[in-house]
Amino acid sequence: MQDTQLLNEGLALMGVGMGFVFVFLTLLVIVTTLMSKTVGRFFPEPVAPQAPIRGRAGAPAGQDDDVMVAITAAVHHYRRRHRR
Amino acid sequence: MEKLLTLWHGSGLYNLNLGQAAMILVGLVLLYLAIRKKFEPLLLVPIGFGGILANIPEAGLALSALDQAIEVARPAVLQQLATALGASLDPAADAETWRQTLKGLTQDGAAPETLRAARDVAVGVGYGEGMLYSFYTVAIASGIAPLVIFMGVGAMTDFGPLLANPRTLFLGAAAQFGIFATLFGAVGLSALGVMDFSLNQAAAIGIIGGADGPTSIYVSSVLAPELLGAIAVAAYAYMALVPLIQPPIMKLLTSKREREITMTQLRPVSKLEKVVFPIAILLLVAFFLPDAAPLLGMFCFGNLMRECGVVERLSDTAQNALINIVTIFLGLSVGSKLMADSFLALETLGILGLGIVAFGIGTAAGVLMAKLMNAMSKMPINPLIGAAGVSAVPMAARVANKVGLESNPHNFLLMHAMGPNVAGVIGSAVAAGVMIKYLG
Numbered sequence: 001m002q003d004t005q006l007l008n009e010g011l012a013l014m015g016v017g018m019g020f021v022f023v024f025l026t027l028l029v030i031v032t033t034l035m036s037k038t039v040g041r042f043f044p045e046p047v048a049p050q051a052p053i054r055g056r057a058g059a060p061a062g063q064d065d066d067v068m069v070a071i072t073a074a075v076h077h078y079r080r081r082h083r084r
Numbered sequence: 085m086e087k088l089l090t091l092w093h094g095s096g097l098y099n100l101n102l103g104q105a106a107m108i109l110v111g112l113v114l115l116y117l118a119i120r121k122k123f124e125p126l127l128l129v130p131i132g133f134g135g136i137l138a139n140i141p142e143a144g145l146a147l148s149a150l151d152q153a154i155e156v157a158r159p160a161v162l163q164q165l166a167t168a169l170g171a172s173l174d175p176a177a178d179a180e181t182w183r184q185t186l187k188g189l190t191q192d193g194a195a196p197e198t199l200r201a202a203r204d205v206a207v208g209v210g211y212g213e214g215m216l217y218s219f220y221t222v223a224i225a226s227g228i229a230p231l232v233i234f235m236g237v238g239a240m241t242d243f244g245p246l247l248a249n250p251r252t253l254f255l256g257a258a259a260q261f262g263i264f265a266t267l268f269g270a271v272g273l274s275a276l277g278v279m280d281f282s283l284n285q286a287a288a289i290g291i292i293g294g295a296d297g298p299t300s301i302y303v304s305s306v307l308a309p310e311l312l313g314a315i316a317v318a319a320y321a322y323m324a325l326v327p328l329i330q331p332p333i334m335k336l337l338t339s340k341r342e343r344e345i346t347m348t349q350l351r352p353v354s355k356l357e358k359v360v361f362p363i364a365i366l367l368l369v370a371f372f373l374p375d376a377a378p379l380l381g382m383f384c385f386g387n388l389m390r391e392c393g394v395v396e397r398l399s400d401t402a403q404n405a406l407i408n409i410v411t412i413f414l415g416l417s418v419g420s421k422l423m424a425d426s427f428l429a430l431e432t433l434g435i436l437g438l439g440i441v442a443f444g445i446g447t448a449a450g451v452l453m454a455k456l457m458n459a460m461s462k463m464p465i466n467p468l469i470g471a472a473g474v475s476a477v478p479m480a481a482r483v484a485n486k487v488g489l490e491s492n493p494h495n496f497l498l499m500h501a502m503g504p505n506v507a508g509v510i511g512s513a514v515a516a517g518v519m520i521k522y523l524g
Contacts, residue, residue, distance in 0.1 A: 003275040009283055010271030014264040017518045024372060024514050025257040025507070031364050032250040036357055045354045 099141035103424025110422065111135035114317070123324035127297065127415050131317065134419015138216055146216040146420035150199070153206035154186045161209050162186060168202040169194060216420035219413050224305050224312070229414040230298035231382045236407030237298070237509070238362070238386025239399050241477070245503040247357050248350035251457065252469070252500075256507025258453030259473030260515045262293030262446025266438050267519075279434045284308050287519045289435050292319045293442025294512030295326070295476040301418065302379060303516045307523055313421030314432040318439035326479045329440065330447050330471050331487050337451045338467045343491035345458070345466040347500045355391070362387040365510065369517075375524070376517025383513065446474040450504065472501040475508035 092098055114132030118125040138146035144155055153161060162182045166173045169189050173182045190199065213221070223229035246252060267290030273279040274286070281289065288304035288311055300319040304312045322329065335343075362384035369380045389399040421427075454470025468488050472480040481501035488497040 003277075006271055006283065007275045010268045010286060013283070013287065013519070013522055014268050016522065017264050017267075017515055018261060020373070020518045021260050021511055021514050022254075022257050024368070025253045025511060027368060027372070028365065028510070029250045029253045031368060032247065032253075032361065035360055035364055036247060036250070036353075039354060039357050039360065043354075043356050 094142065096141045096143075101141070101424075103428055104139040104141055106428055107139040107422055107424045108136050110427070111139070111419070117321070117324075121324075124320045126411055127320045127418075128324075130412055130415020131320070131419045131422070134216060134416035135313075135422035136419075137416070138420045138423055143214075145214040146220070146423060147214045148203070148217050149206045149211045149213050150190060150203045151187075152214060153209065153211040154183055154190070157206075157209065157211070161205075164205050164209075165202050168205045169198050214420075216416060220417040220420050223410070223413045223417045224301065225309070227302060227305060227378065229410050229417065230302040230305070231378055232410045233298040233407055233414065234302075234379055234513075235382040235386035236402045236410075237477070238383040239390045239403040241383075241387055241390075241506050241509070242502070243358060243361050243387065243391075243506060244353045245350055245499050246506050247353045247361060249500070249503050251461070252503035253507040253510070254457065255450050255453055255470045255473040255504035256475075256509075256511040257473075258470065259446045259450035259504070259508055260294065260511045261449035262442045262444070262474060263290045263512065263515050265445045265449075266290040266293045266442035269441060270434070270438055273434060273438075279431055281431070281434070282308075284523050285311055287523055288315055289438050290442060291315075291512070291516055291519065292322065292435075292439040293446045293474070294508075294515060295319070295323055295443060295446065295474040295480065296509060296512045297323060299379060299475075299512050299516050301414070303519060306520055309421075310426055311431070311435065313418060313423070313427050314435045315439075316418040317422070318436050321436075322439050322443050323476050323479065325440075326443070326474075326476050327483050327486075329443050330480065330483050333444055333447045334451055334468055334471045334484075334487050337448060338455070340491055342455065342458070342467050343488060344495065345464050346492070346495050347464055347466055347469075347497070350499060355393070358391040359388070362391070373514060373517045373521070375521040376514055379513040379516060380510065383509070443474065447471045450474060450508075454504075466495075466497055466500065469497055469501040469504050472505040473508045473511070475505065475512055477505050477509060478502065480508070481505040 111132045111134075114128050114135060117123040118128035118132060137143075142156060144152040147155060150165075153165060157165070159179050159182065162179065163173060165186055166182070166189075169186070171185070171189055173185060190202070267286045270279070270281045270286035270289045271283065274281045284307040288300075288308040291300050291303045292315060294300065297316070297319050301312065301316050304315045308315075365380060366384045369376050369384075386399075386402050389395050389402060450470035450473035451467050452470070453473070454465055454467040458465040458467060466488060468484045472484045474480055481498055481504075484501040485496065485498040488495050
């Protein structure tokens with residue numbers, strides 16, 4: 001008899017616990033989504049690319065090409081070695 | 085000759101009993117697993133070593149002053165203790181019987197005042213609290229060590245992937261089913277008469293399924309301190325085994341097509357969102373579940389220090405120096421609970437068995453939830469990331485990534501899996517709060 005009571009309590013705790021975890025995280029999903037929307041609407045990030053563009057313009061164009069060549073060669077080499 | 089005999093009687097070898105020998109062996113096995121097999125070495129090294137220290141005969145490192153006095157004091161002192169406890173000792177019996185009687189008296193819920201009086205007697209004749217006992221009192225019994233570690237974990241956590249795709253929080257919620265299913269399993273075992281767990285103990289065992297060491301230790305220190313050693317060992321051992329336990333379950337529940345699903349790239353998340361998020365969690369906790377406030381409060385505090393960007397030094401301390409210091413004491417304190425009389429029991433086997441079931445069910449629930457979400461939403465969701473909903477940060481996310489790469493070598497799921505992964509940390513802390521509210 002005491003055993004069934006223990007089982008019932010276990011079952012109750014399982015229901016309450018799982019239910020609450022879901023309710024809480026659902027609330028968190030709603031709050032997070034709203035928060036992200038608000039932040040995105042009223043406090044948009046200052047357009048990010050601005051600063052990097054200026055930095056890149058300062059670098060000599062030739063160096064950029066060299067880097068591209070090196071990367072392409074490395075990628076090529078990697079793909080050849082790791083095929084299958 | 086008599087002097088030699090005294091020396092021999094005081095030696096560890098003479099006083100070593102079978103239980104202590106077995107526990108020292110357990111400690112050595114833990115050290116082996118940590119050092120050779122690299123199982124969560126940061127915790128298992130201190131735990132294993134603490135376990136050995138706690139079982140050194142006659143040293144009583146893990147005993148309170150009173151227990152120590154009962155264990156080793158002269159008969160005259162034993163008489164004094166008995167008087168303080170309001171009992172008398174049978175003069176015909178020998179000292180060993182007296183010690184047993186006194187042990188029984190202190191364990192069977194003696195009134196706090198008489199216990200305090202007896203402790204005063206023990207301290208008065210020169211016995212002090214054992215070193216590990218003091219560590220345990222300060223670090224775990226007060227609840228501080230797991231909470232400080234949680235702060236450090238918060239300071240290490242990046243909520244970016246979660247903020248970019250908040251719906252992954254559902255996966256973190258689903259994976260907590262492992263906790264509650266295991267709780268029910270433990271209660272069921274008691275009902276069948278196989279084991280004898282109370283509801284509190286069952287809850288503390290279930291939380292192993294949260295795959296979160298500090299949360300497990302915190303909950304069991306509140307609900308079932310007597311099982312803490314076994315629960316902590318099980319929690320950390322299985323966290324190390326995540327890469328072995330999870331993949332078979334993940335593969336069993338998904339088809340190859342599903343494992344190949346590629347997910348759309350996550351949107352960038354602004355800094356302000358990251359700063360506001362921990363505060364939003366904190367407010368929700370404050371409004372709806374104050375019992376989870378210690379855990380989630382510290383977690384959010386750590387995360388805010390990380391994201392706000394004006395307290396670099398504090399954030400750095402929380403995630404490096406402080407968490408390391410606390411880990412040492414937490415490990416040694418857990419080790420102090422590896423005493424023969426409480427650890428060498430059938431219940432420990434039950435806890436280890438239930439723990440692995442908890443992990444398995446949590447993983448399965450996460451994967452199934454992800455399949456459901458994939459079926460219902462327009463945005464594709466790879467079911468593998470559901471398995472990361474059991475916390476075990478970042479191991480579970482890496483496992484999801486690895487299994488995904490096996491099916492499709494160009495499909496990197498790591499960032500997508502970090503979302504459910506940190507959601508799992510929040511989920512298990514919420515589950516812990518519910519259990520403490522319900523049972524505490």
